[in-house]
Amino acid sequence: MNIKTRNEKAKQFVLDQLSMVLQLNENDFTELPNYEQLKTITQDLIYVKAMGFRGVVATALTGKFLDNSFDYLNNFYACNPRSIFENGIFYAFQKMKIPCGKSDPLNVAKNINVLDENWAKGRRPQKTAMAAVGLLRIINNESDNATQQKIINYFFFRLLSYSQECSSIIIQPIHDETISNQLIASKLVKFVLGYPESGTIPQLVISKILSLIYKNSNIRVIGGDESVFGTNTTSKKPADLWINNDGEISNLYEITVKKIDYKRLDDSIQSLADTNCLDKPVIFICRLPEDINTLGGYQDGTLIYNNKSFNFIDISEFIRTAIALLSPNTINLLITDIEEFVGSYMRPIKTKNGWNEIFSNQE
Template sequence: MNIKERNEKAKQFILDQLAMAGQLNEIDFDNLPDLKKLKSLTQDLIHVNSKGFRGVVATALTGKFLDENYDYLNDFYGCKPRPVFENGIFYAFREMKIPCGKSDPLNVAKNVSVLDENWAKGKKPQKAAMAVVSLLRIIDNERDKAIRQKIINYFFFQLLSYSKESASISINTLDETFLSNQVVASKLISFVLRYPEAGTTPQLVISKILSFIYDRSSINVVGGDESVFGTNTTSKKPADIWIEDEGEVLNLYEITVKKIDYKRLDDSIQSLIDTGCLEKPILFICRMPDDINTLDGHQNGVLTYNNKSFNFVDISSFIKSSIALLSSRQIEALLSEIEEFVGSYLRPVKTKNGWNEIFSL
């Protein structure tokens, strides 16, 4: 079959599995061998913020459907997982409102073909990675075709259940008239620091704030609506967010709540070179001083590294100062847009509950 047909078959396989799972109930799996273990494994790999682990399982099962000789445990990349996921599974997940990103399994597989304890070691959370290995081994070792299919059904049943659980959570809608701008700032700071989703949340919040600061000007804020799925080097972006005027890049912003090391700076320099932005000013919005305490030689929030100046500012201070520039109308619109982001089926249950806890009045 050609590539397009293969991708369509991958998508249809996932749709069929989810449709089948949607007709089942928990009681339908009572006769599965070692159901307690299966329940624990699927809980560990599905109910985590990282979507990549369930993406690996879905890709492995789809690859096996496309080619019965495919050995997902020892040659995961043998099925060409990127097009299978990005051009097949991804669209099936989006159609069925299963939380996912564009390249989920590739972000955790990291070009390692053998899925075993060595692959799982160091993954975050490691428990989720080991659940992937254990579940795929159970499926691979099961000789009874009916039982094997039922185990697969159970994975998709739990995936669908998780999606329904997430969709059922209502998001607190705020009446901002009862909140001063600095109370809003304080709550947003708590939200981005406690529920960062590997950087997706702080990137979205900072980009929204910048968009409202510049909403009456000719300056556009770019990159903020993209979730953080990988390094900027692979995504061909100069930075997480940047502002431009009539297509000309002005300032670049990297948003993070993780430690910044020299590898991160090297990646940034390479991204700037690749996109022709090496001479543009770049600012890291992070947790100061914690996130830069392994970088030597920074002074007054500036570090020169490999002939490139990097600027650093504290994310909490940035949010407080930026929110102070917004009118009450802008703050109302800002919170409304962030509420929409949090309410999306793509957001994990943990993030939704965190928002409701922080912004409850």
Template sequence: MNVAQRNERAKQYVIDKLDLASDFTESDFQNIPNYDYIKSILLALIFVPAKGFRGVVATAITGKYLNPNYDPLNDFYSCNPRSIFEQGIFYAFENRIPCGKSDPLNVAKNINVLDDAWAKGKRPQASAQAAVDYLHCIEAASNEEQEDLINYFFFKLVEYANSIASIQIIVPDQQELANQVSANKLLEFVLRFPESGTIPQLVVSKLMKKLYSTSTVVVEGGDESVFGTNTTSKKPADIWLESSNTPYNLFEVTVKKIDAKRLDDCIQSLHSVGMLEKQVSFVCRIPEDINSLSGVQNGALNYKGKQFNFVEIRSFILSMMAFLSAQEVHEVMLELQSFISQIERPITTRNGWNSIFC
């Protein structure tokens, strides 16, 4: 069996398990030994925004399906988890179960032994510990009990996905609101529910693309399905402007602290794609995100020979919204509503949107 065949088997195995799980009810699992304990573990593992730990368990289960001798607790990486998850399990989960492209790798990080020491300090630690505990339960079970535990895991994944999908996302009626009222609501959403930076990047990207929609300038990035840092994904920035297929203005969008390491990472990323000479602007909260940087004057800083600009994200979003027509604002809101409705969006993001735009 070659790599492509193995990954396809992994994908089909998970698809079959999810399809089967849809036919179960909670009562089908109540005869599992230590049912209440097992259920509590799965609640801590699955019903949380963190995706990585349930990704670890899904990968371990699939690895055992592919190789019954696989020992995920003591030799997690021997199943080639990156390949079977990113090229198999991810596509089985896509649009069905909340997940990212590299969930198990984001939390395992080349660690082979999954134990209490590994779980300690992870965020949330309870979910990491639940992953370890559940794998221990699977390893200790008889063949028949093991299959029940595996089916229960997939049943709870489907249940969690259904609970998310049941939250209907409000479509704001922009015709009832002035642009700046909508802009302030959108800004509140960006700042209160940033989703690790995903939402600020997406909103800024959508607004910029709408502004330049009739221009020869092309806005790239922001809402791409690209995983990893700019350095690993070979992106010049979070968002950038192109003219005649040539990038010229680069934007990093964040609502987190910007320190010297962040600037060093940016320089490294620019160097890796040959764009050190391009203009870079950080769209961020001012002053809170740049308090640790010394020497910022008039919104600019020369750091290690590279000039960086800093733009206040609140005024940036409010200003862009002011240039759009009511119809264009409505179109942006529909695009955002579609994104928020995706199964991958956390419950906090979905409820946050509804609470602000209700």
């Protein structure tokens, strides 16, 4: 079959599986011989923010459907996972509102063919990677076809249940216009630091703030909408965010709430070189001093490394200062935009609950 037909079959397989379990409930699976084990494994696999591992399982099962001789445990890449996920499964997940990224299984499989303990040891979180391996082994080793299909059904049932749970959490809008801008800033700081989602939330908040600061000018903030799709080195971006003024790139911003080591600086230099931006100023917006305490030579907000000057700003202070520059109406736009993002089915339950808890408290 040609590639387009194959990808369409992949999409339809996942849609069929998810549609099949729509009318089921947990009690429909309690008679499975290894039910308690399956419940624990699928909990570890699905109810986490790392989406790639459930993407691996979905891709493996889809590959097996497309070719019954496919050995997903020992030759995972034989099913051409990029094609069937990005051009098939992804759209099925999107239609059924299953939280996912564009290249989930590729982000964790990393061109590894054998899915076993050795593969899982190199992944984070390891517990979730082992859950993917464990579930695929149980399915692969099940000799009874009906039982095997029911286990597959349970995976898709749990996937759908997680999606429904994410979607059921309502983000409470902020209606109190008497809240001071610095109280809002403090709440945003607490949210960004407490629920970073591997950097997605800090990057979103900073990009929204910068975009609103420059809203009525020729300057555009680029990169904020691409935060969940890959690192700078894989996506050929000069930085997480950058300023574009009439087609000319100026300031480049790296946003993080993780430790910055020399490897991160090397990656930044490589991204700059790949995009012809080595002469552009780079500003790290991070936690100071804790994120840079392993870097030597830092002084007065600047570090020179391999002939490149890097600037550093504390993310909490940046948010507080930037919010002070915005009008009340603009702050309302900012909060509304972030509420919409957090309220999406793509956001984890923890992030949604964190937002509601922080912004429902008026102190």
